[in-house]
Amino acid sequence: MIDGPFLAIETSCDETAAAVIDARTVCASVIASQAQLHTPYGGVVPEVAARHHLGTVNVVIAQALADAGLGLRDMQAIAVTQRPGLIGALLVGVSTAKALAYATRRPLICVDHLLGHVCASWLEPIALDPPFVSLIASGGHTRLDLVYDLARPSTLGQTIDDAAGEALDKGARLLGLGYPGGPALELLARGGDAGAHRFPIALGGKRTRDFSFAGVKTALLYVVRDEGELTPGRRADLAASYQEAIVTPLAARLLDAAREHRVPAVALGGGVAANGRLRELVRAGAAHAGLRVAMPERELCTDNAAMIGAAAQFTEPVPWPDYLAMDAMPSAPPGGIAV
Amino acid sequence: MLTFALDTSTQSPSLAVTRADRLVGELWLGPNPGAGRRVLEGAHHLLAASGIDLDELERIVVGIGPGGFTGLRIGLATAAALGQALGCPVVGASSLEALAAGIAESVHAGAVVVPAHDARRGELFTAAYDVASDGSLSERIAPLAISAADLADRLASVLGAGTVVVAAGSGALVGRDTLRAAGITIPSEAAAAHRLRAAALVARVDAGAGVAPIPVYARLPDAEVNRLRAMGASA
Numbered sequence: 001m002i003d004g005p006f007l008a009i010e011t012s013c014d015e016t017a018a019a020v021i022d023a024r025t026v027c028a029s030v031i032a033s034q035a036q037l038h039t040p041y042g043g044v045v046p047e048v049a050a051r052h053h054l055g056t057v058n059v060v061i062a063q064a065l066a067d068a069g070l071g072l073r074d075m076q077a078i079a080v081t082q083r084p085g086l087i088g089a090l091l092v093g094v095s096t097a098k099a100l101a102y103a104t105r106r107p108l109i110c111v112d113h114l115l116g117h118v119c120a121s122w123l124e125p126i127a128l129d130p131p132f133v134s135l136i137a138s139g140g141h142t143r144l145d146l147v148y149d150l151a152r153p154s155t156l157g158q159t160i161d162d163a164a165g166e167a168l169d170k171g172a173r174l175l176g177l178g179y180p181g182g183p184a185l186e187l188l189a190r191g192g193d194a195g196a197h198r199f200p201i202a203l204g205g206k207r208t209r210d211f212s213f214a215g216v217k218t219a220l221l222y223v224v225r226d227e228g229e230l231t232p233g234r235r236a237d238l239a240a241s242y243q244e245a246i247v248t249p250l251a252a253r254l255l256d257a258a259r260e261h262r263v264p265a266v267a268l269g270g271g272v273a274a275n276g277r278l279r280e281l282v283r284a285g286a287a288h289a290g291l292r293v294a295m296p297e298r299e300l301c302t303d304n305a306a307m308i309g310a311a312a313q314f315t316e317p318v319p320w321p322d323y324l325a326m327d328a329m330p331s332a333p334p335g336g337i338a339v
Numbered sequence: 340m341l342t343f344a345l346d347t348s349t350q351s352p353s354l355a356v357t358r359a360d361r362l363v364g365e366l367w368l369g370p371n372p373g374a375g376r377r378v379l380e381g382a383h384h385l386l387a388a389s390g391i392d393l394d395e396l397e398r399i400v401v402g403i404g405p406g407g408f409t410g411l412r413i414g415l416a417t418a419a420a421l422g423q424a425l426g427c428p429v430v431g432a433s434s435l436e437a438l439a440a441g442i443a444e445s446v447h448a449g450a451v452v453v454p455a456h457d458a459r460r461g462e463l464f465t466a467a468y469d470v471a472s473d474g475s476l477s478e479r480i481a482p483l484a485i486s487a488a489d490l491a492d493r494l495a496s497v498l499g500a501g502t503v504v505v506a507a508g509s510g511a512l513v514g515r516d517t518l519r520a521a522g523i524t525i526p527s528e529a530a531a532a533h534r535l536r537a538a539a540l541v542a543r544v545d546a547g548a549g550v551a552p553i554p555v556y557a558r559l560p561d562a563e564v565n566r567l568r569a570m571g572a573s574a
């Protein structure tokens with residue numbers, strides 16, 4: 001555990017973020033989103049992301065310190081996302097964090113991005129303590145973990161093909177919406193009937209905690225191709241039905257896992273956790289089962305540095321200057337979370 | 340002014356500590372893939388060997404490229420963060436100009452020096468500079484990514500016949516057959532002219548050639564090239 005305030009940095013994908021954290025308190029959290037920058041390409045372009053992180057990261061750090069009313073010398077440690085993510089993007093954050101920690105003679109904490117999502121609800125004001133089951137659903141990841149110890153979540157299930165957010169983005173594109181498509185799809189779905197079209201729900205067996213979204217996406221592709229020109233009403237119906245086929249297994253498997261392992265709470269994280277329909281389903285199911293639901297607000301669900309600061313407190317710090325050769329890593333370790 | 344300088348635009352990153360116009364210490368990292376990732380480790384060892392305490396540093400000077408994208412960014416991110424933490428200024432200098440300054444030491448006034456890093460994909464990151472009688476450089480061809488053959492053509496078209504042209508750097512070595520065939524002089528492989536010295540960046544800054552520490556990529560991201568091509572095709 002770090003004694004006093006410390007800085008956390010996140011640059012693994014398309015958000016440049018910094019936060020000042022003190023125990024469970026978020027003193028400051030600043031996020032510079034690049035999402036609009038990637039819109040013309042229809043997805044995150046690694047080289048474009050890396051170019052934008054450089055320079056932006058120093059501004060975001062200065063802003064977080066100013067918001068917290070603290071200086072860099074007040075920071076007791078520097079935490080940074082080390083893996084997984086886009087290597088060029090990660091390297092900007094890791095190089096920055098290493099040099100800041102080195103020059104201030106502070107320890108460095110190399111954090112797993114996914115542990116960050118798992119730990120987001122541990123922060124105030126939610127302040128969730130284990131045990132709970134965590135669902136992380138984003139454009140890059142979809143996984144369920146059983147959390148008895150925040151330093152060592154154990155995997156219950158993962159997607160075997162696309163991530164949920166990726167499936168939502170691809171569906172949005174098929175329905176003629178721009179990138180990033182998840183929020184646009186949700187908006188369109190609000191005016192549609194979720195029961196209008198029956199999309200297959202993959203791995204529907206009761207036992208599994210894994211996910212699969214490639215089949216739903218292909219099914220939508222066929223519908224759009226076969227029906228040709230869609231009326232606005234039909235598009236909204238398809239959006240609602242498609243969204244339902246993606247969020248239903250997310251909610252159901254999360255709640256089933258909590259019941260099976262007899263834990264009193266469930267937590268959501270990742271960009272898809274901001275989806276209103278998913279939140280509705282989880283809230284309703286949890287109320288029925290008597291489970292506590294930890295749903296961070298949108299800024300704490302999507303990529304941010306506060307969650308990296310949370311996870312840093314369950315990760316071993318590396319003392320000055322033993323981290324000089326530490327490196328960013330693009331992939332997740334076996335099992336999915338580095339602990 | 341006690342200055343720490345670093346350049347990660349080449350396969351063999353260069354670090355230096357200078358005080359006023361005197362070199363305190365310098366080192367190069369071995370030319371391994373990803374050598375840039377060891378730049379902070381190198382800085383720590385160089386400072387220790389130079390007997391310099393980190394907090395004494397008054398200025399950071401960094402090479403802004405062009406060069407390998409990832410390596411370049413590691414150097415610039417490291418420089419920016421050191422400056423942010425130490426509260427000292429961070430100044431950029433052209434990596435190609437620093438290499439050119441080294442080549443210019445061994446040529447006569449009136450010659451043209453051509454620094455060239457290997458840019459892969461059959462291209463060089465290069466530029467061309469006139470060397471004045473006082474040894475100062477003036478830009479003749481701005482930094483760009485280009486093949487050795489196109490560089491030779493370009494030089495032939497902008498330079499008068501009989502101009503002495505000396506090229507050096509990893510790119511000049513990769514393209515040496517083509518460049519030599521075009522009458523361009525390339526020093527032997529062991530010559531110091533092929534190595535970019537971070538101390539030369541400091542000299543450039545002190546000569547008034549300092550710039551903002553913003554990278555010069557000299558190439559668009561592939562996705563942008565493809566997007567522009569698609570737009571061109573549909574226009």
Ligand SMILES: [Zn+2]
Binds near residue numbers: 113117138270302
């Ligand atoms: Zn994430």
